[in-house]
Amino acid sequence: xxxxxxxxxxxxxxxxxxxxxxxxxxxxxxxxxxxxxxxxxxxxxxxxxxxxxxxxxxxxxxxxxxxxxxxxxxxxxxx
Amino acid sequence: xxxxxxxxxxxxxxxxxxxxxxxxxxxxxxxxxxxxxxxxxxxxxxxxxxxxxxxxxxxxxxxxxxxxxxxxxxxxxxxxxxxxxxxxxxxxxxxxxxxxxxxxxxxxxxxxxxxxxxxxxxxxxxxxxxxxxxxxxx
Numbered sequence: 001x002x003x004x005x006x007x008x009x010x011x012x013x014x015x016x017x018x019x020x021x022x023x024x025x026x027x028x029x030x031x032x033x034x035x036x037x038x039x040x041x042x043x044x045x046x047x048x049x050x051x052x053x054x055x056x057x058x059x060x061x062x063x064x065x066x067x068x069x070x071x072x073x074x075x076x077x078x079x
Numbered sequence: 080x081x082x083x084x085x086x087x088x089x090x091x092x093x094x095x096x097x098x099x100x101x102x103x104x105x106x107x108x109x110x111x112x113x114x115x116x117x118x119x120x121x122x123x124x125x126x127x128x129x130x131x132x133x134x135x136x137x138x139x140x141x142x143x144x145x146x147x148x149x150x151x152x153x154x155x156x157x158x159x160x161x162x163x164x165x166x167x168x169x170x171x172x173x174x175x176x177x178x179x180x181x182x183x184x185x186x187x188x189x190x191x192x193x194x195x196x197x198x199x200x201x202x203x204x205x206x207x208x209x210x211x212x213x214x215x216x217x
Binding site for chain 2 (some may be wrong): 012017018022023025043
């Protein structure tokens with residue numbers, strides 16, 4: 001049971017660096033403060049890239065999960 | 080990192096991808112990226128030159144595979160389309176080195192509109208590279 005509600009979903013499955021980050025940045029621009037973006041990715045590079053991007057841009061990474069090679073990140077827009 | 084300067088001299092399709100990808104990533108963090116195209120790479124700042132970029136030497140036979148996988152990764156596999164995507168971020172500026180332009184035939188008439196202009200390397204090194212938080216050379 002999640003303690004938050006996903007506002008929007010971004011599916012980057014099949015895409016590789018830099019596109020998951022580029023598309024995450026674009027998606028976040030369309031959200032309001034407090035909104036939560038779910039990012040679906042298959043590029044394992046995102047396991048480092050997404051947390052780093054969140055730290056650099058002031059967003060909050062709420063959770064990271066991996067199941068059968070599919071990564072899901074939940075990021076709250078804080079800035 | 081608020082700003083990054085990148086100098087590109089190599090114009091082969093595969094080798095120019097890395098600095099463009101790094102610029103794309105930096106722009107996604109809001110970093111201002113200034114890119115100077117020197118030597119052969121200045122040709123990438125023309126429509127014809129960007130379209131003519133190919134892979135050289137021992138990797139040439141793999142070009143179709145590389146282009147296909149670039150597209151699969153989600154990037155445009157055309158260099159000019161990547162340049163346009165970078166420009167649309169509002170964080171990336173392209174400059175053509177004036178010496179390279181003179182040598183390789185790039186001028187105000189064939190420079191792509193996405194480029195800021197043709198500049199002296201001294202200006203770029205002093206006003207962009209020396210003031211940037213990070214510099215990269217390709």
